[in-house]
Amino acid sequence: MTNVLFDALTATAPGRLWLETHDGRRLTYGDLYTLTGQMAQVLVEAGVRPGDRVASNVEKSPEALALYLAVVRTGAVFLPLNTAYTAAELAYFLGDADPVLFVTDPSRVAEAEGLAAATRGGCRVLTLGTDGQAGSLLTAAMGRRAAFETVSRGPDDLAAILYTSGTTGRSKGAMLSHRNLLSNALLLKDHWRFTADDVLLHALPIYHTHGLFVASNILALAGGSMIFLPRFEAGAVLDALPRATTMMGVPTFYTRLVREPRFNRETTGHLRLMISGSAPLLAQTHAEVEGLTGHRVLERYGMTETNMNTSNPYEGPRIAGTVGPPLPGVELRLTDPETGAVLPVGEIGMIEVRGENVFRGYWRQPEKTAAEFRTDGFFITGDLGVIGHDGYVTIVGRGKDLIITGGFNVYPKEVEEAIDALPGVIESAVIGLQHPDFGEGVTAVVVASPAAGLSEKGIIAALESQLAAFKRPKRVLLVESLPRNAMGKVQKAQLRDRYAGLYSG
Ligand code: AMP
Numbered sequence: 001m002t003n004v005l006f007d008a009l010t011a012t013a014p015g016r017l018w019l020e021t022h023d024g025r026r027l028t029y030g031d032l033y034t035l036t037g038q039m040a041q042v043l044v045e046a047g048v049r050p051g052d053r054v055a056s057n058v059e060k061s062p063e064a065l066a067l068y069l070a071v072v073r074t075g076a077v078f079l080p081l082n083t084a085y086t087a088a089e090l091a092y093f094l095g096d097a098d099p100v101l102f103v104t105d106p107s108r109v110a111e112a113e114g115l116a117a118a119t120r121g122g123c124r125v126l127t128l129g130t131d132g133q134a135g136s137l138l139t140a141a142m143g144r145r146a147a148f149e150t151v152s153r154g155p156d157d158l159a160a161i162l163y164t165s166g167t168t169g170r171s172k173g174a175m176l177s178h179r180n181l182l183s184n185a186l187l188l189k190d191h192w193r194f195t196a197d198d199v200l201l202h203a204l205p206i207y208h209t210h211g212l213f214v215a216s217n218i219l220a221l222a223g224g225s226m227i228f229l230p231r232f233e234a235g236a237v238l239d240a241l242p243r244a245t246t247m248m249g250v251p252t253f254y255t256r257l258v259r260e261p262r263f264n265r266e267t268t269g270h271l272r273l274m275i276s277g278s279a280p281l282l283a284q285t286h287a288e289v290e291g292l293t294g295h296r297v298l299e300r301y302g303m304t305e306t307n308m309n310t311s312n313p314y315e316g317p318r319i320a321g322t323v324g325p326p327l328p329g330v331e332l333r334l335t336d337p338e339t340g341a342v343l344p345v346g347e348i349g350m351i352e353v354r355g356e357n358v359f360r361g362y363w364r365q366p367e368k369t370a371a372e373f374r375t376d377g378f379f380i381t382g383d384l385g386v387i388g389h390d391g392y393v394t395i396v397g398r399g400k401d402l403i404i405t406g407g408f409n410v411y412p413k414e415v416e417e418a419i420d421a422l423p424g425v426i427e428s429a430v431i432g433l434q435h436p437d438f439g440e441g442v443t444a445v446v447v448a449s450p451a452a453g454l455s456e457k458g459i460i461a462a463l464e465s466q467l468a469a470f471k472r473p474k475r476v477l478l479v480e481s482l483p484r485n486a487m488g489k490v491q492k493a494q495l496r497d498r499y500a501g502l503y504s505g
Contacts, residue, residue, distance in 0.1 A: 001152040004178035005159050006072045008186075010036070012223035016196065019062055019226040022236060027062050029223070035063065037148035038141035039070035045140075046101050046124045050075030050151050053099035053161060057081040057090065057108070058128045060206050060230050063138055065216055067103060067128065068160075068206075072178075075151030078160040079173075080207035084468035087111050093163060094119050097173055097363065103128050106135045130230070155179035161363050162209060164304045164409070173363030174305045176213075183356035184307035185217035187327055192273060192298070193314055194246070198224035201244035203232040203253065209304045210278050210407070215248050238262045246273045250407030251281040251439055254297065258288040268293040273314070277302060277323075279404035279439050280395060286320035299323055301395060306379060307357040310393045325391040330355040333378065334387060337399060340374060348396055351385045352378040401492065403432030405440050408470045412492075415473065418466045419444055422459060424452025429482050429490045430473065435503040443502065444473040445495055447481060454478065475502060 012018075014030025027035075048054055054071045056079065058064045071078040079097050081090065083105065090112075094102060098121055104112035106127040116123040127135030134142070153159075159178045163171040188194075200219050204211030219226055227240045232249070234256050241247070254276060257263040268274075274289065277300045289297050301323035302308035309332060312324035326332040333342050334349035343349040358379045361369035372380050382402075385395045403410040412430035419428040426447040432440035448454040456476040463472045477499065483491040 001150055003073060003075070003150045003153045004155050004157075005153070005182050006036075006069060006150060008182050009069060009217060009220040012196075012220065016223055017225040018220075019202075019228040021062060021228050022230060022240075025062070029220075032062075032066055032069070034146040035066040035141070036070040036073050037146045038144040039067060039137065040073045040148045040150075041144045042126070042137055042140045043070060043074050043076070043101065046126060048074050048076045048101055050153070051158070052076045052101075053079045053097045054101045054103065055079040055081055055094060055097060055099040055123075056103045056128075056207075057083055057085065057112075058103055058105050059083055059130045060228075061128075061130045062228060063128055064130075065206055065212075065228075067137070068212065068216075072153075072159050073148065073150050075153050075157070077158045080160070080162065080212060082205070082207045082468060084470060086465060086468060087115060088466065089468065091115050091118065093171070094123065096171075097161060099123055101126060103137055105129055106133050153178055155182075156360070158360070160213075162212075162304045170414075172365055172368060175360040175363050176307075177360050179356055180307060180359055181213055181217060183329070185213065185221050187329055188214065188308055188311075189218045189221050191311055191314060191327060192218070192246075192275065194218050194222035194224060196223040198222060198245045199243060200224060200226045201229070201237065201240055201247040202226040203229040203237055204248065204250070205231070208278075208407075209302070209307065210248065210250070214277075214302070214308060232256070234260050238267055241267045242270055244271060246275070247271060248275045248277075250278045251276055251285060252279075252406045252437065254281065254285050254289055255437065255439075258285060258292060263292055265292075265294055268295060271295060273298060275300060277308075278407045281320075283320040301383075301393065303381060303383075305359045306353050306381065309351075309353050309357070309381075312392075319392055322388070322392040322394045324393065326353075326393070327357075330357055331378070332387075332393065334385060335380075337384070345387050345389060348384060348386045350399060351381045351383045351393070351395075353381060354378045403430070403440050403442055405432065405435070405442055405470060406438040410442050410471045415442060415444065415463075415467065415471055418463055419446060419459065419473075421466075422454075422462050424448050424454050425459075427482060429492060429495055431492050431496050431499075433496065433499055433502050435474070438474075441474040441503050442471065443499060444476045445482065445499075446476055446478055448478060 012029040018029045020026045106129040126137040128137045129135040160176045161173040206212045296318045300311035310323045312318040331354040337350040415430040428446045435441035459476045483494045
């Protein structure tokens with residue numbers, strides 16, 4: 001039996017170290033393999049069949065990462081969800097993806113049972129905890145033998161669905177096949193020269209493509225190990241850095257680290273590579289990191305739907321402010337966003353990509369899928385960019401108005417809808433403004449009826465039960481009216497200019 005992704009990710013000798021945690025636990029690749037077999041048995045007993053979705057909304061832990069591989073091993077489809085999501089948000093994902101099993105943190109089991117009961121297909125609930133709270137999934141798994149007959153899966157079978165925020169305020173599930181994930185991890189491993197000697201400092205969340213696939217898939221393919229931290233916390237990262245050979249981060253990691261006196265040549269002396277992605281790294285941060293440590297950060301560009309598309313080179317110039325040339329095997333072109341005509345080098349246009357890395361479409365959304373692919377198979381990313389004569393790509397903006405705050409994507413529309421639903425609000429416009437810590441700060445410009453007596457604090461508090469913390473506005477500005485063009489469209493660019501310095505003072 002072959003299972004394309006699982007077999008490749010578990011080919012390392014069992015005695016080798018897979019990861020060590022912040023509290024000193026050390027798990028080998030043999031431990032990982034055993035855990036996936038034990039968990040897979042529990043999953044099958046809970047009714048998981050090949051092609052079924054298994055939703056996971058649990059805190060980061062080695063077992064949470066093993067769950068991803070256990071799901072793939074059963075032939076099912078892994079569906080990770082951000083633990084910051086509210087019950088209302090989770091209800092949407094469960095309703096849309098129709099999972100047969102929902103794995104949740106023990107502290108949220110009552111809520112999860114309620115959500116599962118409301119789904120069409122009658123979803124089961126199991127729990128997986130951290131810090132000594134094993135939960136029902138792991139407790140059951142511990143009683144099982146290691147042997148499990150891996151379910152056969154081919155390259156075009158789905159391995160995961162990751163939800164991306166939608167421009168219309170509704171998230172879409174990006175369907176990723178075994179081939180999509182494996183081909184990209186293989187080429188990144190080679191491109192960035194990962195080997196069994198590597199130790200990756202892993203402080204990213206594991207419900208997003210960056211920490212889940214880019215980081216952990218590459219290391220598993222290379223047979224290297226990870227220092228697995230529950231989250232980014234500058235002190236813990238600096239404690240671990242001297243033992244790491246590589247680090248992957250979002251730009252916020254680097255903007256925070258450069259403020260730390262311990263971030264210097266000594267603590268980073270053992271590192272061979274620092275990688276940044278998920279949002280633009282300021283050229284200034286790039287220069288500050290180099291000044292303090294001597295390392296030139298390698299910036300790359302990708303997205304949930306496409307895995308990684310471009311990367312600055314390992315050898316050769318890493319140019320600040322660019323995301324480098326397309327990766328080998330990834331075709332990238334720039335087109336006129338209106339006509340789709342391919343543009344010559346040097347002109348700004350819509351970035352389109354094609355290759356084994358590109359996803360299989362949006363879950364149960366054939367029209368949306370069709371709208372985002374050209375007939376020749378190129379995917380329209382929604383990012384605007386330009387290609388230089390050296391072949392390097394620079395991202396110049398986002399056609400879709402996405403806000404990226406601390407590495408997380410926030411689509412204004414979703415936040416606007418939540419604000420507009422509050423009593424007394426007439427309308428709102430949500431924009432991203434440059435923020436020294438988060439890259440961009442979610443900012444709401446709100447028109448309210450004076451009689452309602454709404455305040456900035458009141459609006460932020462009212463959104464608490466509606467939106468995950470990272471989506472809530474950092475500031476709410478109450479105004480009398482929104483600027484509009486002749487067609488009635490709100491002029492967000494004008495708002496961004498007007499409030500540009502809001503977070504810099
Ligand atoms: P996600 O699907 O959450 O990974 O978000 C993907 C989006 O993040 C892309 O479409 C880009 O807009 C943005 N992005 C990712 N990496 C970079 C980068 N290095 N520079 C600028 N934007 C980036």
